[in-house]
Amino acid sequence: MAEMSRADVTIPLIAGKAGVTPSTIYRRWGDLQELLADVAVDRLRPDMEPIDAGSGKADLEAWAEQYAEEMSSGPGREMIRDVLAAQAGANACKCAEFTRQQIGVIAERAKVRGEVFPDVERVMDQVVAPIIYRILFGDVPATRRVRDLVARVMSATD
Amino acid sequence: MAEMSRADVTIPLIAGKAGVTPSTIYRRWGDLQELLADVAVDRLRPDMEPIDAGSGKADLEAWAEQYAEEMSSGPGREMIRDVLAAQAGANACKCAEFTRQQIGVIAERAKVRGEVFPDVERVMDQVVAPIIYRILFGDVPATRRVRDLVARVMSATD
DNA sequence: TCGTAAAAGCAGATTATTTGCGTTAATAGG
């Protein structure tokens, strides 16, 4: 179901699978894109904390690589697109917030360890944003590239 | 026309304005999203070279601020969304290529002046990606933030 | 000028969307 082509999935079809009338869905969501966005946000919600790899840099590297992997996969791309295609901006906002929280956990852990760790917003700008931008605009971000992004943000001093 | 809510614009409506039959449009583009994506790409094509402000940093700053302004406006957001919502990834790819070229011009100019200037891909990662990410995922990127992004990428030494 | 192929119009069939109305399910107050 989640892996069908977006051109083939329709509200009557979903209604059929869900055992409800199409009008129910139309009334609750208005159109297909809002529904898909809601579903995608749910699936994008992190189900666990970032793995503790011993140091802030290792944590961030591990997290970023897995994140890039998941988001650049077929289903991952679809979910991001679904979230962005909806009119309501709240869904997209939520997704960014999920990510912020995950990085926040890593940052907090680093702080407890007494390490220096960049500001969460800076990580959003220098690691998350490039990964997502390249996924959305055509590139497949290589593991190597992700590692470089992390190295760069971790070595910044200003 | 370009400023109508996406929920209200339909293919029969466009066909009417264009003086053609809906079936003509259905055959050429398949669905509304592909059509909107094509239109958006056309409107996103830069119509001039980045302004020469005297130095690489000034050039990039001026360009980035204008870019952020345009893209975060209502119509700008719509166009980006239209490009990303289409199935065909080629449109999104083209947009990133436009941006790359504009930055390439700035970089080339700086090189001719004998200045040091960061790699185009690095500017994409550290300036363009954060701007677009924040526009897409809810934030309105302030001028101040854009200036910081540029300052950061221009001061990077590695 | 003619022949060919691609594109456009047209109209009917199909499918999706909207809407009004009656019914059911959930819940709060007696």
Next chain:
DNA sequence: CCTATTAACGCAAATAATCTGCTTTTACGA
């Protein structure tokens, strides 16, 4: 426990969008 109220749902008819087969027009090279 019962009932009133409200929100959600099902149903079905009306409307609108989408798809398709076929015909006609247009563009272009022989």
